[in-house]
Amino acid sequence: MVLIGKKHSQEGLRFLVSVGAGINQIPLILEARKLGFHVIGVDANTNAAGIVHCDLKIQESAENYPEIYVKLREFIIDGDISGVLSKSYGPSIKTACYLAEQFNIPLVPFRRVDDFLRKEQMKEAFARGGISSPRFKVLGDAKKSSIPAGFPFPFIVKPAVGHAKKGVRLISGEKEMKSYLAECAAGTQLLVEEYVEGDEIIAAGVVHRGKYHPVDISDKIMSPHPRFVDLAHISPSKHYRSLDRIAAMGQKVADAFEIRTSPLIMEIRIDENGGLHLIEAVPEFGGEFIPDVLIPKRTGYNFIGETIKAVTGMDFRPPEPRAGNKSMVVKYLAGRKGTFLSFNPVKAEDIKGAVFVRIFKDVGAAVSAPETNHDRLGVVIAEGKTREEAVDNADLVIERIGIKIRPEP
Ligand SMILES: Nc1ncnc2c1ncn2[C@@H]1O[C@H](COP(=O)(O)OP(=O)(O)O)[C@@H](O)[C@H]1O
Numbered sequence: 001m002v003l004i005g006k007k008h009s010q011e012g013l014r015f016l017v018s019v020g021a022g023i024n025q026i027p028l029i030l031e032a033r034k035l036g037f038h039v040i041g042v043d044a045n046t047n048a049a050g051i052v053h054c055d056l057k058i059q060e061s062a063e064n065y066p067e068i069y070v071k072l073r074e075f076i077i078d079g080d081i082s083g084v085l086s087k088s089y090g091p092s093i094k095t096a097c098y099l100a101e102q103f104n105i106p107l108v109p110f111r112r113v114d115d116f117l118r119k120e121q122m123k124e125a126f127a128r129g130g131i132s133s134p135r136f137k138v139l140g141d142a143k144k145s146s147i148p149a150g151f152p153f154p155f156i157v158k159p160a161v162g163h164a165k166k167g168v169r170l171i172s173g174e175k176e177m178k179s180y181l182a183e184c185a186a187g188t189q190l191l192v193e194e195y196v197e198g199d200e201i202i203a204a205g206v207v208h209r210g211k212y213h214p215v216d217i218s219d220k221i222m223s224p225h226p227r228f229v230d231l232a233h234i235s236p237s238k239h240y241r242s243l244d245r246i247a248a249m250g251q252k253v254a255d256a257f258e259i260r261t262s263p264l265i266m267e268i269r270i271d272e273n274g275g276l277h278l279i280e281a282v283p284e285f286g287g288e289f290i291p292d293v294l295i296p297k298r299t300g301y302n303f304i305g306e307t308i309k310a311v312t313g314m315d316f317r318p319p320e321p322r323a324g325n326k327s328m329v330v331k332y333l334a335g336r337k338g339t340f341l342s343f344n345p346v347k348a349e350d351i352k353g354a355v356f357v358r359i360f361k362d363v364g365a366a367v368s369a370p371e372t373n374h375d376r377l378g379v380v381i382a383e384g385k386t387r388e389e390a391v392d393n394a395d396l397v398i399e400r401i402g403i404k405i406r407p408e409p
């Protein structure tokens, strides 16, 4: 841990803890600094890309919350910690909730946070809260399970604990289910769910003192079945007219999980009759460049900055969600099995309609077709007057990047 000055000389400083200090956490760290906070970055990697923007660092894996707490207590007086947040997911969120509770900061109660991480607990909480979500069944051990009764094909199967679409599969027949089960490690707990056909949206929102505020909704475009990799997000969603019902669902989630203040991401399927089905809810900002690029650039609402204000008790400005007259697309570059040979570096500033470009993989790396979100090669964000124009602009940028892959059989 690197510290500036001694305990007593820090009086009057306001600290914000960022659980995680990697490249994806930089937007949170920078927004906190803009609001005048000193940022304490927690990351196992002392060379994490965001560490240079932090005032203090704690070298600790994001899931080791007791150790992180001890390190924080060694140097910081309780009252000095104004907020704890994470722009990451899962275990980092759990740590953020633990730390927040120790420092009396309102977030999600620590005793409830596993209800978000364990999918069967999440589904049970949805049911208790009267929240519409696909019917499900738990398979206790993949190796001892067979085809579940009462779930006609096709149905969804997924690991009870998971993220980034790992292991989420649409199963169309007996043979497929058998080979899925055979691939699972012994003891793997699974969830089987009724498959909801329809559009899918991501609803980004913020809960402030128990009240849910929708921020923006975007349409999700996914890879073809049977896998579910996110390939694009388009905002505004075609379903903006359902905003009030989506907000009502967000409020039910906030109540069911006793969220006090937190960002909240909901993945919702919309059936042909307009019915909403909550697939997943997480007390996260969400990835996919939605909180840090898409929302602020399209709507003008500083989602991350306002959430920091909400958590730290500063003057919070609620969002005013609108479809507006600008469209934006977050489009991912998907590869195929082979070696990443080359690409043309481009700057978004130099291209009309382009907003943001990032290539994730290094030249020379082995790449594959998208089976999980981690297999994607890069991202292009573009804007336009219409959805079509935004998508066309993104495609032009992708063409200019000209990714080359040497295919492998
Ligand atoms: N019951 C379902 N009906 C339809 N699609 C589903 C269902 N469950 C999951 N999916 C699809 O799979 C994706 C990933 O599922 P999810 O449970 O969110 O897993 P992860 O935690 O990996 O994101 C969803 O965004 C959705 O597109």
Ligand SMILES: [Mg+2]
Pocket (backbone or CB within 6 Å): 164, 267, 280
């Ligand atoms: Mg999900």
